[in-house]
Amino acid sequence: MTVTARLLAGAPAAEALLADAAARAARLSAPPYLVMVRLGDDPASVSYVRGKDRKAREVGLSSTVHALPETTTQAELLDLIARLNADDRVNGILVQLPLPAQISEQAALHAIDPRKDVDGFHPLNVGELWAGRPALRPCTPAGILALLDHYRIAVAGQRAVVVGRSHIVGRPLAGLLLNRDATVTLAHSRTPDLGAVTREADLLCVAVGQAHLITPDMVKPGATVIDVGINRVPGEKGGKAHLTGDVHPDAAQVAGAITPVPGGVGPMTIAQLLANTVTAAEMQSGGQAAR
Numbered sequence: 001m002t003v004t005a006r007l008l009a010g011a012p013a014a015e016a017l018l019a020d021a022a023a024r025a026a027r028l029s030a031p032p033y034l035v036m037v038r039l040g041d042d043p044a045s046v047s048y049v050r051g052k053d054r055k056a057r058e059v060g061l062s063s064t065v066h067a068l069p070e071t072t073t074q075a076e077l078l079d080l081i082a083r084l085n086a087d088d089r090v091n092g093i094l095v096q097l098p099l100p101a102q103i104s105e106q107a108a109l110h111a112i113d114p115r116k117d118v119d120g121f122h123p124l125n126v127g128e129l130w131a132g133r134p135a136l137r138p139c140t141p142a143g144i145l146a147l148l149d150h151y152r153i154a155v156a157g158q159r160a161v162v163v164g165r166s167h168i169v170g171r172p173l174a175g176l177l178l179n180r181d182a183t184v185t186l187a188h189s190r191t192p193d194l195g196a197v198t199r200e201a202d203l204l205c206v207a208v209g210q211a212h213l214i215t216p217d218m219v220k221p222g223a224t225v226i227d228v229g230i231n232r233v234p235g236e237k238g239g240k241a242h243l244t245g246d247v248h249p250d251a252a253q254v255a256g257a258i259t260p261v262p263g264g265v266g267p268m269t270i271a272q273l274l275a276n277t278v279t280a281a282e283m284q285s286g287g288q289a290a291r
């Protein structure tokens with residue numbers, strides 16, 4: 001008998017998040033304004049920023065993209081960030097990662113006004129997350145929690161394993177799960193016998209960037225599997241390239257519920273960014289604090 005996991009599609013959960021954000025935006029005196037900064041022409045970055053920009057307009061936010069050359073100096077980027085910080089019309093600032101080698105990621109992320117830091121990457125917001133206090137939360141991890149809530153999947157008391165410890169996904173996701181009373185394990189490339197660790201998980205979240213790293217034997221039967229990975233697989237003999245996750249598709253025969261790639265976590269990341277932009281605008285208008 002083949003058991004097939006419940007598919008946790010991102011689109012309906014993202015629509016719900018966006019509808020709530022649009023309703024909150026409508027109560028403000030002006031549409032929340034998001035500014036994105038992108039350096040160079042990495043095709044993935046170009047496509048992600050375009051997707052975020054399009055969605056922002058769709059839900060009635062204002063959005064501008066600064067596309068700067070690959071050769072932009074750190075001083076030039078910091079100067080632009082300082083001007084955006086000082087501009088009262090701007091509610092949210094996102095600097096798309098990765099940055100070219102001549103620019104320190106740390107310098108750029110520290111320069112963004114924490115109240116406009118819709119990525120939640122500023123050390124002040126990182127600290128508030130780990131202290132369990134309200135602040136702007138990183139979009140992919142917060143989007144994953146919103147996805148779990150949308151599908152009414154319990155987090156409190158669950159054994160959660162996060163594979164990958166990056167600053168943009170793994171670490172903040174572990175913190176958010178901890179804040180929601182999961183028992184959290186954070187695994188990485190130096191974790192011996194990864195399968196023994198992942199098999200413990202009621203909730204398995206994978207953010208590594210290696211196609212099909214997680215095979216069906218590494219999944220506890222009935223577990224919820226969140227596949228964050230986006231891996232581009234070239235088409236065979238000139239065929240079309242396609243995207244695949246960090247989790248082997250056959251894991252759907254073991255898991256209780258699983259996110260697809262594409263169409264799972266990706267749309268939630270974008271929706272959460274726009275929700276964060278509305279939250280930032282609310283905070284700046286003297287309204288409610290971040291949730």
Ligand SMILES: NC(=O)C1=CN([C@@H]2O[C@H](COP(=O)(O)OP(=O)(O)OC[C@H]3O[C@@H](n4cnc5c(N)ncnc54)[C@H](OP(=O)(O)O)[C@@H]3O)[C@@H](O)[C@H]2O)C=CC1
Nearest residue numbers: 140164165166169188189207208209228229230265266269
């Ligand atoms: N859907 C979405 O919205 C998003 C998707 N992504 C995708 O998620 C994936 C991860 O992104 P990101 O977090 O930025 O990646 P990083 O490359 O920054 O981090 C990868 C992490 O995976 C760990 N790792 C590498 N190899 C292994 C292994 N064999 N076993 C266990 N752990 C391993 C690394 O460990 P170590 O620290 O020891 O090196 C590191 O912590 C990518 O595919 C990316 O495209 C990212 C952001 C958003």
Ligand SMILES: Nc1nc(=O)c2c([nH]1)NC[C@@H]1CN(c3ccc(C(=O)N[C@@H](CCC(=O)O)C(=O)O)cc3)C=[N+]21
Nearest residue numbers: 048095096097098119139262263264265266267269270
């Ligand atoms: N400052 C910063 N903030 C980020 O949040 C950030 C970043 N830099 N750098 C890169 C990663 C990656 N990321 C994604 C966003 C949307 C999709 C997404 O929409 N994915 C679609 C598919 C997209 C496609 O077809 O290429 C999906 O999974 O269905 C994926 C990945 C945000 N990131």
